[in-house]
Amino acid sequence: xxxxxxxxxxxxxxxxxxxxxxxxxxxxxxxxxxxxxxxxxxxxxxxxxxxxxxxxxxxxxxxxxxxxxxxxxxxxxxxxxxxxxxxxxxxxxxxxxxxxxxxxxxxxxxxxxxxxxxxxxxxxxxxxxxxxxxxxxxxxx
Amino acid sequence: xxxxxxxxxxxxxxxxxxxxxxxxxxxxxxxxxxxxxxxxxxxxxxxxxxxxxxxxxxxxxxxxxxxxxxxxxxxxxxxxxxxxxxxxxxxxxxxxxxxxxxxxxxxxxxxxxxxxxxxxxxxxxxxxxxxxxxxxxxxxxxxxxxxxxxxxxxxxxxxxxxxxxxxxxxxxxxxxxxxxxxxxxxxxxxxxxxxxxxxxxxxxxxxxxxxxxxxxxxxxxxxxxxxxxxxxxxxxxxxxxxxxxxxxxxxxxxxxxxxxxxxxxxxxxxxxxxxxxxxxxxxxxxxxxxxxxxxxxxxxxxxxxxxxxxxxxxxxxxxxxxxxxxxxxxxxxxxxxxxxxxxxxxxxxxxxxxxxxxxxxxxxxxxxxxxxxxxxxxxxxxxxxxxxxxxxxxxxxxxxxxxxxxxxxxxxxxxxxxxxxxxxxx
Numbered sequence: 318x319x320x321x322x323x324x325x326x327x328x329x330x331x332x333x334x335x336x337x338x339x340x341x342x343x344x345x346x347x348x349x350x351x352x353x354x355x356x357x358x359x360x361x362x363x364x365x366x367x368x369x370x371x372x373x374x375x376x377x378x379x380x381x382x383x384x385x386x387x388x389x390x391x392x393x394x395x396x397x398x399x400x401x402x403x404x405x406x407x408x409x410x411x412x413x414x415x416x417x418x419x420x421x422x423x424x425x426x427x428x429x430x431x432x433x434x435x436x437x438x439x440x441x442x443x444x445x446x447x448x449x450x451x452x453x454x455x456x457x458x
Numbered sequence: 459x460x461x462x463x464x465x466x467x468x469x470x471x472x473x474x475x476x477x478x479x480x481x482x483x484x485x486x487x488x489x490x491x492x493x494x495x496x497x498x499x500x501x502x503x504x505x506x507x508x509x510x511x512x513x514x515x516x517x518x519x520x521x522x523x524x525x526x527x528x529x530x531x532x533x534x535x536x537x538x539x540x541x542x543x544x545x546x547x548x549x550x551x552x553x554x555x556x557x558x559x560x561x562x563x564x565x566x567x568x569x570x571x572x573x574x575x576x577x578x579x580x581x582x583x584x585x586x587x588x589x590x591x592x593x594x595x596x597x598x599x600x601x602x603x604x605x606x607x608x609x610x611x612x613x614x615x616x617x618x619x620x621x622x623x624x625x626x627x628x629x630x631x632x633x634x635x636x637x638x639x640x641x642x643x644x645x646x647x648x649x650x651x652x653x654x655x656x657x658x659x660x661x662x663x664x665x666x667x668x669x670x671x672x673x674x675x676x677x678x679x680x681x682x683x684x685x686x687x688x689x690x691x692x693x694x695x696x697x698x699x700x701x702x703x704x705x706x707x708x709x710x711x712x713x714x715x716x717x718x719x720x721x722x723x724x725x726x727x728x729x730x731x732x733x734x735x736x737x738x739x740x741x742x743x744x745x746x747x748x749x750x751x752x753x754x755x756x757x758x759x760x761x762x763x764x765x766x767x768x769x770x771x772x773x774x775x776x777x778x779x780x781x782x783x784x785x786x787x788x789x790x791x792x793x794x795x796x797x798x799x800x801x802x803x804x805x806x807x808x809x810x811x812x813x814x815x816x817x818x819x820x821x822x823x824x825x826x827x828x829x830x831x832x833x834x835x836x837x838x839x840x841x842x843x844x845x846x847x848x849x850x851x852x853x854x855x856x857x858x859x860x861x862x863x864x865x866x867x868x869x870x871x872x873x874x875x876x877x878x879x880x881x882x883x884x
Contacts (some may be wrong), residue, residue: 353570354476355684358734398734400677405465405472409519429711 319358319427320399320407326366326392327420331385333365343415351399356410360397398427466511474503475600477520482597483572485527486635489535492579493625496597498534502527573598574689575635581650584631589624590653592617598685599678609675610660647690651699651756654682658703662710663720663862670720670864676707687742694751697742701760704739705767708732720864724772736767755791758783777807794823795831802835810842830859834869841876850876 329336336344351357363369367385386392401407407424416422478499485495502523516522580593595601595609603621607614638646661675683700690696712726721727743764746757762783769775784800797820805813817836826832837852853873857866 353685353688355681355688358738400681402475402677403468403472405468406475409469409472409476 318401318403319429320401320404321425321427322397322399322407322411323393323423323425324362324395325421325423326389326394328389330394331365331367331389331392333367340415347413347415350413351397351410354410356399356401358398358400360395362395363393366392466515467507469515470503470506470510473506473515473519473523477523478503478600479573479576479598480520480569481523481527483576484524484569485531486576486579487572488528489531490635491629492576492597492635493629494534496625498527498530499523501530570689571637573685574637577650577686577689578637578646579628579633579635581646581653582628582633583646583649584627584633585624587653587656589620589627590649591656592620593624594653594682595657595678596621598682601678609672609678647693647695650686651695654679654686655699655703655756657682658706662706663865670714670718670862671710673710676703676710679703680707692749694746694749695754695756697746697749698751698754698757698760701739701742701746702756702763704735704742705760705763708735708739708767718864720868723766724775728770728772731767739767740764753786753790755787758787758790762787775806777803781807794820794826795829797823798826798832798835805839805842810839814839814843828859830856830865830869832856833859837872837876841872846876 335341348357348360351360365385369384369386371382371384371386373380373382399407399410401410404424404426411422411424414422481499481502482492482495485498486492489495489498505526506519506523510516576597577594580597581590585593591610592606595606596603601609603618604614607617610617637643658676658679661672661677661679663671680700680703683696683703687696687700708731709723709726711732712728712730713721715721739760743757743760746752746754746760751757752761762780765776765780765783781800781803784796784803787796788800798817801813801816801820804816814836817832817839820826820832833852834856837849837856840846840849840852850873853869853876857869857873860866860869
């Protein structure tokens with residue numbers, strides 16, 4: 318199964334301060350270990366939210382909100398995609414990561430074949446559902 | 459917010475999966491016996507199962523397991539030596555022997571070398587293909603005997619037997635725990651790649667049973683392939699195999715229909731293909747080609763898979779290129795099955811008649827006599843040429859030859875369609 322491992326932002330990452338050499342080296346070594354174990358599928362670090370934007374959807378209206386965003390701790394600063402056999406294995410791998418200072422890193426399972434594609438491989442069911450919803454909406458008007 | 463202590467048994471399973479190969483590899487270097495190394499690692503695991511539920515999982519579980527296994531190794535070797543020699547010197551000798559290659563202080567290179575030696579010994583040509591597969595999954599994949607048995611639909615006792623016998627064969631033959639060098643490396647590596655691809659294929663199109671695919675097994679093979687690419691980064695065919703598996707695995711979720719039936723490549727919904735795996739596969743193929751391995755059998759197969767992966771619709775497939783890649787593959791790794799595949803590609807590039815001529819040339823091929831895809835392909839080409847009655851007989855023949863239930867259903871369905879209409883398929 319696949320897991321997304323989500324690293325949250327902190328003051329430094331939001332200020333655009335890059336991690337120092339030592340941390341980068343440790344993280345590089347950790348990433349190498351993940352690759353060598355055949356666990357890491359992908360991984361990226363994200364720029365500060367000041368370089369990002371949000372789009373809010375309301376009816377037909379789209380409102381664009383430019384970064385930075387206030388709730389630092391809820392922001393995503395980076396992620397990995399891991400292929401492992403169980404959540405526990407993801408946890409054991411994550412425990413080896415060189416984080417410190419109360420950092421919390423989140424592990425979330427990614428939806429996969431067995432979760433829905435097997436029952437709806439062609440997207441037929443979803444299409445039907447969408448059609449049904451549209452029909453109901455048009456009847457209301 | 460709840461801070462929960464995780465179930466120690468699950469944690470131990472996970473630690474085992476992460477650490478077992480390195481553990482066994484390190485121990486095998488010390489005791490020079492893979493079977494013994496595995497037993498020692500198992501004993502350390504048992505110790506962890508006793509200890510950790512109470513003490514909690516240690517901060518460095520790998521080092522804990524290694525220390526526990528090493529202590530057992532020292533005890534064991536000391537007892538063995540006792541039988542041969544006087545008490546004191548024996549004890550000292552063993553301590554010294556065990557201290558020298560200390561895993562705690564070992565460099566990463568050392569760990570990599572150990573793992574590589576383990577890979578080569580598990581896939582040693584003196585073992586049968588079945589034994590190699592079982593041993594590789596057990597020693598390197600961290601799978602239990604039960605998991606291997608389930609994956610290959612054989613009784614657990616059979617797998618256990620295979621592993622025991624394989625270890626004995628290796629011990630009896632005194633197979634050295636080393637990475638082959640020079641010319642030997644190429645042939646031994648071919649055996650390793652073959653084992654990994656065998657595991658992948660059993661997951662990708664199961665030869666037996668009710669399910670058309672067993673994705674778990676594909677994942678195990680992929681993981682082994684990725685690990686091997688890390689261990690032997692300079693070997694193009696290792697990347698070629700990784701590329702081939704990544705790209706094929708990208709189609710796993712498109713290969714099964716709603717009722718669990720197989721969906722063939724050209725009928726698949728390409729939106730379901732896993733783009734992440736495709737990108738990884740194309741990158742691995744690029745590495746293989748940059749290392750000068752474009753003509754390697756796995757790289758060529760990966761290049762063929764890449765042609766499909768790059769085509770947004772089935773109609774956009776570059777069939778002439780695929781046909782020429784198959785031609786190159788026949789040169790580098792001749793096989794009647796490759797010839798059959800080439801016939802399919804030629805039929806797509808130049809029409810069913812051209813393909814059928816190539817297939818018919820294979821009819822007398824002895825090694826294809828029981829192979830269900832020969833009549834299946836022939837049936838398909840005959841149907842396209844409007845020769846429905848002959849096509850039907852071929853599909854029925856193919857159905858009688860396959861052991862996979864899902865595939866049989868698909869073939870019988872095609873046979874029935876031939877019976878219904880006599881016009882050529884569109």
